[in-house]
Amino acid sequence: MKYFIVTYGCQMNVHESEKIAGILENLGYSLAQNREEADIIVFNTCAIREGAEDRVFGNVGNLKKLKKKNKNLIIALCGCMTQKEETAQKMLRTFPFVDIIIGTFNLSKLGDYIESVKKGRQFEIWQEGEIDEVLPYKRSSGDNAWVNIMQGCNNFCTYCIVPYVRGREKSRKEENILNEIKNIVSEKKYKKITLLGQNVNSYGKDLNPQVSFAQLLKDICSIEGDFKLSFMTSHPKDLTNEVIDVIASEDKIEKYIHLPAQSGNNRILHLMNRKYTREKYLSIIQKIREKIPSCRITSDFIVGFPSETEEEFEDTYSLIKEVQFDSIFAFMYSPREGTVASKMENQVPENVKNERVNKLLKLEKKIQKETGKR
Numbered sequence: 001m002k003y004f005i006v007t008y009g010c011q012m013n014v015h016e017s018e019k020i021a022g023i024l025e026n027l028g029y030s031l032a033q034n035r036e037e038a039d040i041i042v043f044n045t046c047a048i049r050e051g052a053e054d055r056v057f058g059n060v061g062n063l064k065k066l067k068k069k070n071k072n073l074i075i076a077l078c079g080c081m082t083q084k085e086e087t088a089q090k091m092l093r094t095f096p097f098v099d100i101i102i103g104t105f106n107l108s109k110l111g112d113y114i115e116s117v118k119k120g121r122q123f124e125i126w127q128e129g130e131i132d133e134v135l136p137y138k139r140s141s142g143d144n145a146w147v148n149i150m151q152g153c154n155n156f157c158t159y160c161i162v163p164y165v166r167g168r169e170k171s172r173k174e175e176n177i178l179n180e181i182k183n184i185v186s187e188k189k190y191k192k193i194t195l196l197g198q199n200v201n202s203y204g205k206d207l208n209p210q211v212s213f214a215q216l217l218k219d220i221c222s223i224e225g226d227f228k229l230s231f232m233t234s235h236p237k238d239l240t241n242e243v244i245d246v247i248a249s250e251d252k253i254e255k256y257i258h259l260p261a262q263s264g265n266n267r268i269l270h271l272m273n274r275k276y277t278r279e280k281y282l283s284i285i286q287k288i289r290e291k292i293p294s295c296r297i298t299s300d301f302i303v304g305f306p307s308e309t310e311e312e313f314e315d316t317y318s319l320i321k322e323v324q325f326d327s328i329f330a331f332m333y334s335p336r337e338g339t340v341a342s343k344m345e346n347q348v349p350e351n352v353k354n355e356r357v358n359k360l361l362k363l364e365k366k367i368q369k370e371t372g373k374r
């Protein structure tokens with residue numbers, strides 16, 4: 001019996017697909033070379049922008065032919081898209097050949113749904129769930145081992161669907177994280193360990209007793225062995241001086257921070273509910289550069305947020321020019337149903353968003369050329 005997993009979206013999903021692979025291998029499946037030879041195909045979906053969802057709809061549609069050829073093929077959909085009840089219902093209607101649709105909170109029960117599929121289609125979306133502490137992972141990201149430290153997000157940036165599909169912030173127990181990392185290090189297969197969370201800087205606030213992210217980093221670095229540690233994603237409002245100091249002082253921590261700014265304009269940042277200003281963001285960058293001169297810094301930006309004017313976009317442009325990021329990701333704003341921003345007036349036309357995103361990408365190339373950054 002063979003499995004094939006198709007993954008969309010962020011590193012979190014990439015890592016969750018390793019969890020799916022672990023569950024399937026425990027059930028006796030092995031990795032297929034392609035979809036055609038698979039007995040089960042799992043789509044791990046992403047809902048962050050409309051484009052990602054469209055791609056999933058198109059590609060799941062294409063599986064109909066495979067199912068016709070192989071009646072026993074099991075097709076399962078999971079991830080952020082299926083966690084949205086309406087989208088999941090639509091998928092259920094549109095794709096009668098799909099056998100299993102589950103949300104993000106019940107992923108670890110995938111094995112049970114596969115067992116039950118003989119009895120009929122499985123459709124279950126939970127609204128909440130505990131964080132998975134110990135699970136089999138089939139790691140497949142080369143010499144990098146992903147380690148999930150927390151789940152969910154409490155920030156409710158007004159454009160973002162994540163809090164709705166991943167729930168509130170929940171941290172894994174420090175002891176479990178440290179044990180997982182000790183195991184990874186003892187395997188001697190991995191040079192890099194990357195900690196994952198939507199908002200790693202607020203790690204541990206929900207634990208009793210609380211553990212700070214800086215403390216977690218220090219404790220991981222005290223594990224003996226040869227590895228480099230990095231983490232993503234940091235929110236500028238929560239990046240403490242203590243964390244910057246730990247990055248500066250610990251040799252094991254990579255001198256790299258991904259610090260999404262999203263915009264360089266204060267009115268837009270306020271509308272986005274980011275809880276910092278351009279000035280605050282720049283002061284954090286200055287602090288990082290002072291304490292860790294060699295630090296690589298990358299960022300995310302959204303252009304065409306509702307009501308963003310040309311002048312306000314220029315503020316984003318000038319921020320990027322000023323900071324000289326090592327690289328940036330620039331996205332066209334995509335309205336997500338149920339979020340505050342999707343109901344805002346003055347949505348920006350697609351062609352304007354397109355122009356703005358191209359301007360940022362051009363600027364990024366120019367900076368990289370001038371500074372020799374890659």
Ligand code: 5AD
Pocket residue numbers: 048049159160161260262300301302331332333334335336
């Ligand atoms: N539209 C466009 N980009 C978005 N992002 C998050 N939500 C949206 C959206 N609705 C971007 C942000 C975030 C990155 C992972 O995706 O820049 O940092």
Ligand code: SF4
Pocket residue numbers: 153154155156157160161162163198199235
């Ligand atoms: Fe979304 Fe904001 Fe949370 Fe990031 S911090 S996941 S952008 S709500």
